[in-house]
Structures are given as C-alpha cells and as structure tokens.
Amino acid sequence: MELDFERCYRAVDSRDQRFDGWFYTAVSSTGIYCRPSCPAITPKPENVSFFPTAAGAQRAGYRACKRCRPDAAPGSPEWDVRADLVGRAMRLIGDGVVDREGVPGLAGRLGYTERHLNRMLTAELGAGPLALARAQRAQTARILIETTDLGLAEIAFAAGFGSVRQFNDTIQEVYAQAPSRLRERRPVADAEPGTINLRLAYRSPLHVPALLDFLETRALPGMEERSGDTYRRGLHLPHGSATVALTPAARWVSAKLRLSDVRDLAPAVARCRRLFDLDADPDAVDATLGADLALSASINTEPGVRVPRAVDGFEIAVRAIVGQQVSVAGARTTLTRMLRAAGGFDGPDLVGFPGAVVVAELPDTAFGMPVSRRQTIRQLAEAVAAGKIDLEPGANREESVSRLMEVPGIGAWTAGYVAMRAIGDPDVFLPTDLAVRRGAAALGLPSTPKALEKHAERWRPWRSYALIRLWRAS
Structure with missing residues (x-):
C-alpha cells in the first residue's frame, strides 16, 4: 500500500480525524507511533515515517502513543x-x-x-x-x-x-x-458484572436512523431488537454464544458485550464493526454519489448512510432466499417460524441465528414457503456446512457468488444481496429490485432495469451505498 509522504504529513499537521486508521505516524525522536489526529505537537518531517498498519509500526520498533491510543482507531476502509x-x-x-x-x-x-x-x-x-x-x-x-476483573x-x-x-x-x-x-490506570468500573463495555470508533458522519431503521424493520424476535438508539442481538461465535448492545454516539458506537467465553472478544468486535459498517469512509462514498444531481439532495440531508452488513454470512443468505418475491414483513414472519422450529428462542436471552447444520436438518413443517424455496435453503445449508460455499469475511467474492448461483433457486438478485451484506462487496447493484426502481423513480432517475443499471455505472465503486439510498427513497 503506497503512502504519499506529503499527503500523509499534511493530514498529521492538520490533525485530520478522517485519516485515522488509514495510516499510522511513527516518530523516530520519541520512538512512538500515533494516529494522524493525535493532539501532540506535530513532529518534524525528518523524524517521521508512515505505516499502513499498527503492526508494521510495532515491527519497526515503535510503541503505541498513550495519548491518542492508535490501536483503537477505526480500521482502514x-x-x-x-x-x-x-x-x-x-x-x-x-x-x-x-x-x-x-x-x-x-x-x-x-x-x-x-x-x-x-x-x-x-x-x-x-x-x-x-x-x-x-x-x-x-x-x-x-x-x-x-x-474486566x-x-x-x-x-x-x-x-x-x-x-x-x-x-x-x-x-x-x-x-x-x-x-x-x-x-x-483503568477508569472506575461501572459495568454490569459479566459485561465488557467498549467504544467502537468510526469516521464521521454516521447516519444512525438509516442504519437502525433498516435493522429494526428486519429484526427477528428472540434474536434481535431495537430500543431507541440501541440495537441488541445474539451472536454465535467460535467458542460460544454472546449478546451485544450497540448504541451509536458521536465518533464512536458504545458496545456492551456479554460473552460466554472471553476468547471471543476479538471476533465479536470484528463482527459488530462489520454489521454497522464502521470502517467505511463516508466522505469518499458521499463525494462520488453526491456528484450525481439525483442523489445530491439525499447526500446533503442524510450524510454518512452505511450499508448494514452481517455478523453471520449464512444468516444473510437464508434471509435473502426467504425474501424472494415476498414483502419484508412476510419474510420476517417466515423466518420467525423457522427460528422457533430450530429451538432455543424461548429463553430470556437473545440468541444467534442457527447454523447451517441445524437448518439443513429442520423438518418440512418449519418452512412456511413453497417446496422449491425450501429445497434451495436446504441445499445452501448443506453446501455451507460442507465448506463448498464460503460466506465468511475472507471469502473470494467472485467465487462465492458463482457457487451461490449454482444452487437451484438462487439467481442474480439473491447472490448480489448476499455479496453486499454478507461478503461485504461495496459495489453491488440490483436494478431489477422493485423497491430500488420505485426509489429511482422518486428521485427522477430511470426506473427500467436496463436504463437504471447503465446510469448506476457513475456510482462505482460505491453502488451498494447508492442501493441503500434508493431503498430509503422508495
């Protein structure tokens, strides 16, 4: 990753928070590395080196600044x-x-x-x-x-x-x-016993209503819920289960985690960041989309709209299949029925989405949908359980989409939706989606799939973000 010295140094000299996480500033005269926005006196250029990761700075012998906590910066977009x-x-x-x-x-x-x-x-x-x-x-x-204690x-x-x-x-x-x-040096503990309280940094702006409205509309009882500006959900993690409550604030999201095994802290944090799209660069996204007059008003009134992603790729794939040709409310009802059949959703705690093995073994009565769609979910679950389809963060996007579309009943819309939310592709567009076409018409854009897809070329590489805005406009 090439780092232009002059551009990086200007960001450090102006203490520009937008570059936090993009790179790290190492100062040879002090032996420390910092965020670009560190409030310390700007070091002389001859004493400065730039690294794309904190690990690179550490490997070169620098230690973390105690003032700006560079290890807590947002991740690089x-x-x-x-x-x-x-x-x-x-x-x-x-x-x-x-x-x-x-x-x-x-x-x-x-x-x-x-x-x-x-x-x-x-x-x-x-x-x-x-x-x-x-x-x-x-x-x-x-x-x-x-x-913690x-x-x-x-x-x-x-x-x-x-x-x-x-x-x-x-x-x-x-x-x-x-x-x-x-x-x-830790602050006075005010957390509930058994919980871990964190601040998950992000790059401003963050349009909270767009994010929470999207998740609330699709929330499944017993698994997730919204209360005011707090979103809570259950998680399945490598070593056990967890619940998380996420509350956006200025410059960070407050996260309250309850883990059955503390070894799962890092993956829990990574999945929460991914769910809220906290490592995005909203300035870069909005600058590209805002160049289109049809979207500029939306950018001005709602800056920082994110793509709600996922804590579980398989969950998103099942949601996408169930949501084919039905309303969001209808899909929610069908998914709730499936979850009840899977068990474990009647206790006081929120739980994570059932795994692929569990879903593959559900009885036919658990699926309130046409036989063909039920068979699609079963085949998907079997393929994921066998490792034939990878829906995790490090998946090869093109390969995963190709293998998804080999499953009977999964077409371009479903595979694209999964690529956007589960695999994290920022440049997905779904021109045949009815709500997208309604939103496009409301904004004065072409509303036929072919014409809309052609117009959307100017939104690359951020078409996923444009998609969310069109859904909101519908």
Missing part, C-alpha cells in the same frame, strides 16, 4: 473495499482466524502457501500475519485489562497469547508498561 489476497487476509485476521487456526489455517483458507502469504503481507503492510495477529492480541488484552493470566490466554511471558513481553513492548500498570 481498504480492507472492506479490496477483494484481493491482502484485503481478504486482513478481514480474516480481524475475525481471529490466526489465533484459532494459526498461519497455516489462514493460508489454507486463502488458498496460498504460508511463504507467499507472508511475503505479500509484509511487502504491502510492513508486517506478516503473525505480527498483524500479535497487534490485535495486544489490543484485545488491553481492553480486557481495562474493562479477570486475572492477568486468564487475560493472557483469552487474548490468544501462548504464554503469560509472551503476554507480558508484548504488552511492555507495545504500550511501554507492564500489564499491572495498565490495570492501575
């Missing part, structure tokens, strides 16, 4: 946009794959050798997969130290470190203080 090896690897590392499966597991998922993967990541990011995962472990450990040894293993010594050495190296000192 590049990892959501890019569909290449590096982008896929970063999404999987963020989801904790290296901690659970090691570098061989990561390389296997991506279909490359460990050597080639390490070479590619080091060349572009200044750090290989182990260093990138280590930086994430350090951040996870700091969060647990400062927000867990013992430090428990935190070491929960964060993914192989030993307490490795944990101590890493925290000392990254934060220039021992774990015990970090705990002494």
Whole structure:
C-alpha cells in the first residue's frame, strides 16, 4: 500500500480525524507511533515515517502513543473495499482466524502457501500475519485489562497469547508498561458484572436512523431488537454464544458485550464493526454519489448512510432466499417460524441465528414457503456446512457468488444481496429490485432495469451505498 509522504504529513499537521486508521505516524525522536489526529505537537518531517498498519509500526520498533491510543482507531476502509489476497487476509485476521487456526489455517483458507502469504503481507503492510495477529492480541488484552476483573493470566490466554511471558513481553513492548500498570490506570468500573463495555470508533458522519431503521424493520424476535438508539442481538461465535448492545454516539458506537467465553472478544468486535459498517469512509462514498444531481439532495440531508452488513454470512443468505418475491414483513414472519422450529428462542436471552447444520436438518413443517424455496435453503445449508460455499469475511467474492448461483433457486438478485451484506462487496447493484426502481423513480432517475443499471455505472465503486439510498427513497 503506497503512502504519499506529503499527503500523509499534511493530514498529521492538520490533525485530520478522517485519516485515522488509514495510516499510522511513527516518530523516530520519541520512538512512538500515533494516529494522524493525535493532539501532540506535530513532529518534524525528518523524524517521521508512515505505516499502513499498527503492526508494521510495532515491527519497526515503535510503541503505541498513550495519548491518542492508535490501536483503537477505526480500521482502514481498504480492507472492506479490496477483494484481493491482502484485503481478504486482513478481514480474516480481524475475525481471529490466526489465533484459532494459526498461519497455516489462514493460508489454507486463502488458498496460498504460508511463504507467499507472508511475503505479500509484509511487502504491502510492513508486517506478516503473525505480527498483524500479535497487534490485535495486544489490543484485545488491553481492553480486557481495562474493562474486566479477570486475572492477568486468564487475560493472557483469552487474548490468544501462548504464554503469560509472551503476554507480558508484548504488552511492555507495545504500550511501554507492564500489564499491572495498565490495570492501575483503568477508569472506575461501572459495568454490569459479566459485561465488557467498549467504544467502537468510526469516521464521521454516521447516519444512525438509516442504519437502525433498516435493522429494526428486519429484526427477528428472540434474536434481535431495537430500543431507541440501541440495537441488541445474539451472536454465535467460535467458542460460544454472546449478546451485544450497540448504541451509536458521536465518533464512536458504545458496545456492551456479554460473552460466554472471553476468547471471543476479538471476533465479536470484528463482527459488530462489520454489521454497522464502521470502517467505511463516508466522505469518499458521499463525494462520488453526491456528484450525481439525483442523489445530491439525499447526500446533503442524510450524510454518512452505511450499508448494514452481517455478523453471520449464512444468516444473510437464508434471509435473502426467504425474501424472494415476498414483502419484508412476510419474510420476517417466515423466518420467525423457522427460528422457533430450530429451538432455543424461548429463553430470556437473545440468541444467534442457527447454523447451517441445524437448518439443513429442520423438518418440512418449519418452512412456511413453497417446496422449491425450501429445497434451495436446504441445499445452501448443506453446501455451507460442507465448506463448498464460503460466506465468511475472507471469502473470494467472485467465487462465492458463482457457487451461490449454482444452487437451484438462487439467481442474480439473491447472490448480489448476499455479496453486499454478507461478503461485504461495496459495489453491488440490483436494478431489477422493485423497491430500488420505485426509489429511482422518486428521485427522477430511470426506473427500467436496463436504463437504471447503465446510469448506476457513475456510482462505482460505491453502488451498494447508492442501493441503500434508493431503498430509503422508495
């Protein structure tokens, strides 16, 4: 990833928050690295280096600034946009794959050798997969130290470190203080027992109503709910279940997590960020879409509209199939019936969407839909359970879409919807969607599929964001 020195330095000199997470500033005279928006005195140009990742700065021997907390910056929007090896690897590392499966597991998922993967990541990011995962472990450990009463040894293993010594050495190296000192500096605890409270940073603006309205309209009882500006839902994570409450505020989203296993903190955070599209660059998106006069009024009145993504790719795929040729309310009723049949939705806690194996084994009576659609869901579930279709963050987008469309009953609309919400493609457009065409007509745009698709070419590479705006206009 090429970083233009002059442009980066101007961002640092102006303390521009929009560049937080895009790159990190390392200062040789102090030995620390910061966010671009760090309020400290701007360093002299000859003392500055720029890195695309915190891991790259750490690998070069720099420690994190105690003032601006660079490890808590929003993630780079590049990892959501890019569909290449590096982008896929970063999404999987963020989801904790290296901690659970090691570098061989990561390389296997991506279909490359460990050597080639390490070479590619080091060349572009200044750090290989182990260093990138280590930086994430350090951040996870700091969060647990400062927000829980867990013992430090428990935190070491929960964060993914192989030993307490490795944990101590890493925290000392990254934060220039021992774990015990970090705990002494933590704020007064006001969290409920068993919960972890976090702030998930994002780049302003964030249009909260658009995001929460979309999720509320499709919320399934027993799995998710909205109360005011707080969205709550259940999660299935690699080591157990969880519930999360997300409340947007200025510059961050307040997250209250209750985990059955604290080893799931990093993947839980990654999935919450993905669900709310918190690593997006709204300025870049709105600048492109706002150049179209038909969308400029929407951009001006509702800046920062995000694409509601997913915490579970299989869940989105099932939702898309159920939603074929039925209303949102009708799909919600059918999905609720399926969830009740799957069991576990009658307790006091919210739960996650059932896995592919569970759905594949549901009886016919659980599906309130035509036989052909029921068979489509079953075949999808069997393919996902067998690993034939990948709907996770690091999936190859083109390959996943191609394999989805091999399943009888899945066409271009369904595959595109899944690509947008589950796999995170920012450039999906669905010109045949009735609500999209109604929204287009309301904004004075062409409303026939062919003409609308041609007009939408000017919105690349952000057509998914235009799609959300057309739905809101319908």
